[in-house]
Structures are given as C-alpha cells and as structure tokens.
Amino acid sequence: MSTPTLAVWKFASCDGCQLTVLDCEDELLAIAKALDIRMFLEAGPEEVLDHYDISLVEGSVTTAHDAERIVDIRARSGALVTIGACATTGGVQALRNGADVADYCRSVYARPDWIETLATSTPIADHVTVDYELHGCPISKHELLGTITALLAGRRTPVTRHSVCIECKQLGNPCVLVAHGTACLGPVTHGGCHALCPSFDRGCFGCFGPSESANVDGLRVALHAGGTTDPVLVRMLRTFTTSAPAFHDAAERYDTAQRDDTAQRDGSAVADASGAHRP
Amino acid sequence: MTDNPTANPTGHDTESVTVGASLDAAPNRSFQVEALTRVEGEGGLIVEVHDGEVRDVRLRIFEPPRFFEAFLRGRAFTEPPDITARICGICPVAYQMSACQALEAACGVTLDEPLRDLRHLLYCGEWIESHVLHVHLLHAPDFLGYPSGIAMAADHFAEVDRGLQLKLIGNRIVEVVGGRAVHPINVKVGGFFKAPSLAAMRELAADLRQATEWADEIARWVATLPMPEHQLPPGTQLVALRHPTEYPMLGDRLVSTGGLDIAPDQYLQHFAEEHVQHSTALHGKMLSGGDYLVGPLARFVHNADHLAPRAKALAAELGLTTAERNPFRSILVRAIETLHACEVAQRIVDGYTPPARAAVPVQPRAGVGCGWSEAPRGLLWHRYELAADGTIVSAQIVPPTSQNQGAIEHDLADLIGHSLHLDDAALEALCEQAVRNYDPCISCATHFLDMRVVRT
Incomplete structure (x- = not known):
C-alpha cells in the first residue's frame, strides 16, 4: 500500500495551528515517514495533486477567493480535518461579523478601496462538509497526533466530549x-x-x-x-x-x-x- | 485535476505573465514562481526586468486582513496580550511583551525586577524555538540545495534532529513560564498569573546545559554552509533596540546606523507606515527618507558588545563583526543569538527563586502608552490609547516584516541586478533564499510570497 498523502492548507489565521504540526518535534520525523507530506507551504512541500488522503485546514473564510478555494480543496481531499478556532468557528477575526467592515478597513488601511475582504469571517463547515474538527486556539498537539494516528490506523478518532x-x-x-x-x-x-x-x-x-x-x-x-x-x-x-x-x-x-x-x-x-x- | 482546472488551491494568484521569446542570455525575459514556501504566512514576489535592468520588485502580501487594530477598540486594557498574540502563532510572546510594555507605560506601572527576568526568560524561549525552526526547517535547505527541511533530513538526519531537540527546549521554556508553546496563557499586564515552580525551573536548568552545547554546535555547523557573497544596498539603515547592559529583547531605546536614538513614544515622529496597492501589509519607512532594516543583523550590529560570553566569543571566532552587511549571513547571526538566548536563559533559571508576587497591580488611567520589543524577526511596536476606565480607544501595531518590506524589495532588486546571468530556475532559487534571509512573517505583516519575474 502506498504511503497516505497529507496536505496542510491555510486560510485567514495566525499560523499557530500549523506550527503545532512542526512543534511535534519528537514525532515530526516519524510522521514524515508515515505520511507523504505533499502540500505544506510553511514547511516547504508544494505539489498540487488531484487527491490528498488527509487535508488539515487552518483558518477561516474571509475573502470571496477563499470561499471558492475551499470548495476546490474539499474536492481534492479524502478526510478533511479543520484545525483550530479560526477553521472551526471563524476565529477572533469573526469579531468583524456584525460590525461595520468598511469602517474597519478605513481605520487600518489608508486605501480601503485596495482591500478585498468579505464582511464576515466564517468557519470552513459553513462552506463544505468537514469530516473532523479539532478545537482550540491553538489546537492541542496531543489531539492532533491522536487524530492523525487514528486516521492512519483506520480507527475512530479520539474526541474530547467533556468540558x-x-x-x-x-x-x-x-x-x-x-x-x-x-x-x-x-x-x-x-x-x-x-x-x-x-x-x-x-x-x-x-x-x-x-x-x-x-x-x-x-x-x-x-x-x-x-x-x-x-x-x-x-x-x-x-x-x-x-x-x-x-x-x-x-x-x-x-x-x-x-x-x-x-x-x-x-x-x-x-x-x-x-x-x-x-x- | 478536478472540475475546476484553473483553480490553484494554494490561494496564490495565477494571473499569466508574458514569457519572453528567449530565455537566459536575452535581456528581456520573464518567469514566475507561484508560491514562496517556507515563510510564515503567504505572499508572493513580482520582478520585472527590462533591457537587462531590474525595473521593479514588489513583495505581494495576500494574507487576508483580520483587522486587529479595529476590533481592539472598545476592549479592556487587560486583553491585548491575549488578543494580539493571535496576530502571529510563530511569535506570540513578542506580541504579548510589546503589548504589556505599552499598556504598563499607559498606566504608569513598572515591573518588579524578578518579573522582568521571567519575561526575559520567556522571550529567550521564543527566540530559541523561532530561530531554530527558521535555521533548520526553513532556511538551511536553501544553502544545501534541498526543497524542504524534511527532505534535508534524509541526508542530514543528525543535524535536523539536533535542531528539533533544541527547538523542543525552547518550547519547554515557553511552556514552563507561559503555560503553552503557542499563545501562552500566563502573561498579563503587570506580570504573570502564576510564577513558575522551583521544581519546573530546576528541570529547565538541566535541559539548558544541553541546549547551550547544541546551540554552540549548531552555530559552528551553520558557519560551514556555502555563503553567497552579497552586501545590503549602502543606503539601508539598520534599526534595533538598545539596552544599557543587555542584548535587547526588552530594550528601552531605539537606535539606527543613521544616528537615531529615541524612546518608544517618539516612534511616530521618525517612522511611518505606507499603504501600497500590491500588499495587505503596510510598508514601513523612515520619515528622514530611505529604507531601514530590523531583525537579527541590525540587532547584532548595534549590540554585539552585549552578547553573552560564549556567544560573543563564538561570533568573533566565526568572523562575525559589526561591519557585517551580508544579509545571507543573517542565518549565522540567528545561530549566535540562539546561543545567547540559551546562556541568558541558563543564568535566569539558575538564579531563580519564586518572586514575592506574580504580578504588580495595575490601575487603568486615561492616556497613551507606547511599547516595543525585539521579536525574533525584529522590532515590534505597539501604541494604545486608553479611556479612564481602561477601555481601549485606539490601537496601533507595527510588526517587523512590514517595516522590512521596502528594504527587502530594494535588496532583491540589487541582488537580481547582479545575478541576471543566472538562468530562471537558479535566479528564482536565489531570490527565495534571499527573501528568507529576513525570516518574513507574513501573518504578522498583513498588513507576503509567490515569486514572479517578468523579463521584457
């Protein structure tokens, strides 16, 4: 059996959840052997494939272009796992939702007319079917490793259900x-x-x-x-x-x-x- | 491909460019690189070459805007350390430190010395993990001709593994002092929620003895990497913090090679941010004119006298001097700063006794406070205006990468101008390596890189 392929995607976010992948110091080189990492811009790999077995998606949808991009990524993905508060809920940048975004643009940028953004920051699941969600700002390294291991072993992913x-x-x-x-x-x-x-x-x-x-x-x-x-x-x-x-x-x-x-x-x-x- | 054959799932703009009729030797040519990888966040680079002259170099930043400065308005003065940390998952401690210092300045509060030491230790942890990540996984592969750190590990397992182990110790420092490696939870305006236990600090002390030896070995290994010859354009000013006795993480004055020496509340009198169309990052510029550069090279040039003993001796042994202007050697400065951070962390941990209190009480008041610190990739300035009850009236944040954007563009134009004899693939590789000299953090800068070279 060939090694399963992995992609890591970024939408509006701080990079902290994908950094958690790189923060698996003790496990990273083992993960690199068990998984064929084909798309992970922050770490280097950049191969556009028709299909990735596992896609990890970080960040929220805040531009019209990103709303189209997630649909394309969904079509290329086996298991799609959203990672972190931005991808699962819209994140801190969803504080714009309900606010006057034109005013937000004016207050931060000298030329708001050059800024392309949606009035809302929305979770990935508002746009496509999501198979697994990992919560947290940032996600827990243990939950990430547990989920990847479970997906590779073909068993149920460990999900925290308590508060x-x-x-x-x-x-x-x-x-x-x-x-x-x-x-x-x-x-x-x-x-x-x-x-x-x-x-x-x-x-x-x-x-x-x-x-x-x-x-x-x-x-x-x-x-x-x-x-x-x-x-x-x-x-x-x-x-x-x-x-x-x-x-x-x-x-x-x-x-x-x-x-x-x-x-x-x-x-x-x-x-x-x-x-x-x-x- | 899927049903949408034109979509590029990386999110990078793929608009077509004119490809010159002939390549390499021709004065007019064009090529493109879709995505600059191994940088934090996403962006691109457009290069235009006409008649053998570099006409334009533009760093494109297409991180979508997140409007932190807008939604900070109306929040409590206690919130920016947690909220601004989310600007960047790579250097959240830097955001927390600059935010705390600005808000403490606004409220007229000075930290107890042991609490400042704990902040310094926390910052050492972030410098170690950020620098080691950049040196091993993001930048060294360029020098050795690998597409990624993971690919490099196949041939250089021992070096990559040693780097990851050292990074782990950096993370552990941030976990012990800050609670977790990404977005620490233990930092507050006035100090910390809870001081670390003596037992946890003793464990760190043992880790740090090993870390210091690894950092020494890593700097010696980095010094063996093949180093391109290149100099910054002569007009580029180097800007860094300066402290009376310390190599600055938490410096108090800002100095430049142009003779500037200012306090945090004088920043806007000398620096401005400019909005350019090709970027959601604002470009920093000096009001006196010209580009400036922040980051490891600038810090070293201004502060080499304050390096910890082993770092100072090793820098001299490896031939780094304050006359250094080769941006490719920034990787070596990062390795020296990593050794420095290990030594400082060791000193703080060895001398630790739990402080009398974890935080000084902070009462808000109406007014303005400015604060800065040295993020791993350079100066990070915050300014907050508070109402009497501590509600934030306005917030302004100037991150390192937006300050460097202009200087990076001009340095690249200079480098490309000297390297037009290279074929497209080699020129692209050199440009990507050169951009990574600056360890750009695009998440921070949204307010960065696929590369496109247009030769006409």
Missing part, C-alpha cells in the same frame, strides 16, 4: 470560580487543553469554544454570584470563538438585556430628577 470543568476536577484543581470568584468559562468550554488556564490560577477564556450542550445561562448565574458583570461575560464570550452559536447567541441576549437595562435606568434617572417615583 474544561471536568478536566479541572480530574486534575484536582481548586475551582477558581468558587474559591476566588474568578470569571471562568470552564463549565461551558470544550475540553482538550487539560484545564490549562485554571491550572495557572486564571479563569478559562473559552479558546476551545463551547462544549456540547453548554449551559451558558446557568454559568451566568454563578458568575453574577461571584461578582462578574454581564459586560465582562459578554466580552469573554466574544473573543476567540465569538461566532460559535452557543457563545454568540448567549452574548447577544446578555448584551441586549444589558442595553435595555441601561436605557431603563437612564429613563428612571430622568424620572427621579423630575420628582416622580420609581415603579
């Missing part, structure tokens, strides 16, 4: 939220990082995106009790996986509620000043 919160319990970490009131997205965030941030006395900021059936409303109650306000929670949800539906929808609701509250408060402040009673 960061479970990983903290497994490690015996004291809960940063309960013990210190630290704002933490661990209960609603996809595991796989081995509860990295709480292990460093910091709250999880959700870089692996929402876990399955994430109960953000429940977490919100606990965060309020610990002194975290909605504006802080909304900002946390709107960072590296801002367009992931569970985070996006919750942030929209809290943001709207908070704006209504502010409007009401401002209204009653005016009423107070006029001598009227609060309802």
Whole structure:
C-alpha cells in the first residue's frame, strides 16, 4: 500500500495551528515517514495533486477567493480535518461579523478601496462538509497526533466530549470560580487543553469554544454570584470563538438585556430628577 | 485535476505573465514562481526586468486582513496580550511583551525586577524555538540545495534532529513560564498569573546545559554552509533596540546606523507606515527618507558588545563583526543569538527563586502608552490609547516584516541586478533564499510570497 498523502492548507489565521504540526518535534520525523507530506507551504512541500488522503485546514473564510478555494480543496481531499478556532468557528477575526467592515478597513488601511475582504469571517463547515474538527486556539498537539494516528490506523478518532470543568476536577484543581470568584468559562468550554488556564490560577477564556450542550445561562448565574458583570461575560464570550452559536447567541441576549437595562435606568434617572417615583 | 482546472488551491494568484521569446542570455525575459514556501504566512514576489535592468520588485502580501487594530477598540486594557498574540502563532510572546510594555507605560506601572527576568526568560524561549525552526526547517535547505527541511533530513538526519531537540527546549521554556508553546496563557499586564515552580525551573536548568552545547554546535555547523557573497544596498539603515547592559529583547531605546536614538513614544515622529496597492501589509519607512532594516543583523550590529560570553566569543571566532552587511549571513547571526538566548536563559533559571508576587497591580488611567520589543524577526511596536476606565480607544501595531518590506524589495532588486546571468530556475532559487534571509512573517505583516519575474 502506498504511503497516505497529507496536505496542510491555510486560510485567514495566525499560523499557530500549523506550527503545532512542526512543534511535534519528537514525532515530526516519524510522521514524515508515515505520511507523504505533499502540500505544506510553511514547511516547504508544494505539489498540487488531484487527491490528498488527509487535508488539515487552518483558518477561516474571509475573502470571496477563499470561499471558492475551499470548495476546490474539499474536492481534492479524502478526510478533511479543520484545525483550530479560526477553521472551526471563524476565529477572533469573526469579531468583524456584525460590525461595520468598511469602517474597519478605513481605520487600518489608508486605501480601503485596495482591500478585498468579505464582511464576515466564517468557519470552513459553513462552506463544505468537514469530516473532523479539532478545537482550540491553538489546537492541542496531543489531539492532533491522536487524530492523525487514528486516521492512519483506520480507527475512530479520539474526541474530547467533556468540558474544561471536568478536566479541572480530574486534575484536582481548586475551582477558581468558587474559591476566588474568578470569571471562568470552564463549565461551558470544550475540553482538550487539560484545564490549562485554571491550572495557572486564571479563569478559562473559552479558546476551545463551547462544549456540547453548554449551559451558558446557568454559568451566568454563578458568575453574577461571584461578582462578574454581564459586560465582562459578554466580552469573554466574544473573543476567540465569538461566532460559535452557543457563545454568540448567549452574548447577544446578555448584551441586549444589558442595553435595555441601561436605557431603563437612564429613563428612571430622568424620572427621579423630575420628582416622580420609581415603579 | 478536478472540475475546476484553473483553480490553484494554494490561494496564490495565477494571473499569466508574458514569457519572453528567449530565455537566459536575452535581456528581456520573464518567469514566475507561484508560491514562496517556507515563510510564515503567504505572499508572493513580482520582478520585472527590462533591457537587462531590474525595473521593479514588489513583495505581494495576500494574507487576508483580520483587522486587529479595529476590533481592539472598545476592549479592556487587560486583553491585548491575549488578543494580539493571535496576530502571529510563530511569535506570540513578542506580541504579548510589546503589548504589556505599552499598556504598563499607559498606566504608569513598572515591573518588579524578578518579573522582568521571567519575561526575559520567556522571550529567550521564543527566540530559541523561532530561530531554530527558521535555521533548520526553513532556511538551511536553501544553502544545501534541498526543497524542504524534511527532505534535508534524509541526508542530514543528525543535524535536523539536533535542531528539533533544541527547538523542543525552547518550547519547554515557553511552556514552563507561559503555560503553552503557542499563545501562552500566563502573561498579563503587570506580570504573570502564576510564577513558575522551583521544581519546573530546576528541570529547565538541566535541559539548558544541553541546549547551550547544541546551540554552540549548531552555530559552528551553520558557519560551514556555502555563503553567497552579497552586501545590503549602502543606503539601508539598520534599526534595533538598545539596552544599557543587555542584548535587547526588552530594550528601552531605539537606535539606527543613521544616528537615531529615541524612546518608544517618539516612534511616530521618525517612522511611518505606507499603504501600497500590491500588499495587505503596510510598508514601513523612515520619515528622514530611505529604507531601514530590523531583525537579527541590525540587532547584532548595534549590540554585539552585549552578547553573552560564549556567544560573543563564538561570533568573533566565526568572523562575525559589526561591519557585517551580508544579509545571507543573517542565518549565522540567528545561530549566535540562539546561543545567547540559551546562556541568558541558563543564568535566569539558575538564579531563580519564586518572586514575592506574580504580578504588580495595575490601575487603568486615561492616556497613551507606547511599547516595543525585539521579536525574533525584529522590532515590534505597539501604541494604545486608553479611556479612564481602561477601555481601549485606539490601537496601533507595527510588526517587523512590514517595516522590512521596502528594504527587502530594494535588496532583491540589487541582488537580481547582479545575478541576471543566472538562468530562471537558479535566479528564482536565489531570490527565495534571499527573501528568507529576513525570516518574513507574513501573518504578522498583513498588513507576503509567490515569486514572479517578468523579463521584457
């Protein structure tokens, strides 16, 4: 049997997830023997083939050209694996979604008319069928190696199904939220990082995106009790996986509620000043 | 091919160019290279040669814009270390360091000395892993005639493996101090979330003794690589940070071969970014006119006196002097800087006792703060304007590769002008090798390279 071929593709991203492939120092030369790496611009190989057995796709779709390119890559790929928060959710650059992108262009570039970009940053799965997703900003090296090994062996890929919160319990970490009131997205965030941030006395900021059936409303109650306000929670949800539906929808609701509250408060402040009673 | 035979899945522009009727000896000719590989991020190079003269060299950067400076507006002053790290997965620590220093300047905060030492150590880790990756997997293959580091490993397994092992130690430093190798999570404005344990630092100390020996061997190996003869165009200024006692990672002044000596908040009085049509990266330029270059060669020329002892002695033994202007020798400077970083890391780790506090408290205030540091590929400047509650009003980030873009274009024009006797394939290979002298980081610069030479 011939050696399976691998391609690594880049869309809008920081290169950090493909660097994770090169960061497999102990395993890289072994991977290079088990896989025929034919397309990986950052490392050198650049061969356009009709078919690659495995395609790793990094980054999100932010240009019309890239929206066409991913369809072509899908057609050339056996297993298509998206790697990282950009490819799986649109990434931090999805903070443009819903914003005034023309204003964004003007604020960064002297000649916005030379810039070609879409108004949105979207995950790969919005454009083509994705076979496997690896979460994280960046992905975990262990999950990447586990997935490649499973694909080569023809067995099921290991997928983390629990939240960061479970990983903290497994490690015996004291809960940063309960013990210190630290704002933490661990209960609603996809595991796989081995509860990295709480292990460093910091709250999880959700870089692996929402876990399955994430109960953000429940977490919100606990965060309020610990002194975290909605504006802080909304900002946390709107960072590296801002367009992931569970985070996006919750942030929209809290943001709207908070704006209504502010409007009401401002209204009653005016009423107070006029001598009227609060309802 | 698939149903779309014209699509190029690399994403590089494939518009056709006029191919001259004759090649090689003819004064008018054209050729193209679709994708410049072994650079971080994606971009291209267009070269136009007319009547045997180089008319134009344009670095094309087609990383799609991600608008970091726009969406930083309205965020909290505590967020740029995490958010700007995502500009570049290769040098996130550089973004974190420049961001922290700018925000601490805005808030009037000075770091405790032991915390600054930990930052210096974290930065040593990033320099080691970034430099070693570039030297072994991205650049050395050019000097030895291989298409990639992995292909080179088939004949030079021991050298590539030694490089990967040293890179692993660089990563380990970033993991111990920063939590993970890509996008560290332990950095905050004011210091760290948690100081590393003594036990973890003792393990690093043992690793670093081996790392220093490997770095010494690697620099000696790099010095044996066949080295093209070439000099930077005479007008190119070399710009780097300068510190009273240290080889700068976290320098405090910026100096140039033109006599500039300025503080971070004076940067915009001397440098500007210009938007050019062929690139989503903004071109850096000196307001006094002329190109400037940041990065290892510039750092070495300004700071060789502050190298750690073994690095300083080895640089002298291998014939590197502050008169060095051959950009191809940047690979040797990177190897010397790697040895330096190993020595500095060893000193910090050996002298480590857990600090009294992991961070100094930071209270936001209205105002402007500028900060800079030396990313592996050169100067990285940040500026933030804060509201009284710490909300970011505006953000500006000038990465190393956009500063170098103009100087790279002119250096290549000069190199190509002297190399027109080469056939197209050899000229392309030389240009790609020359671009990699600058270790361009295109993800950072989007605000970079397939190559196309048009000879008419």
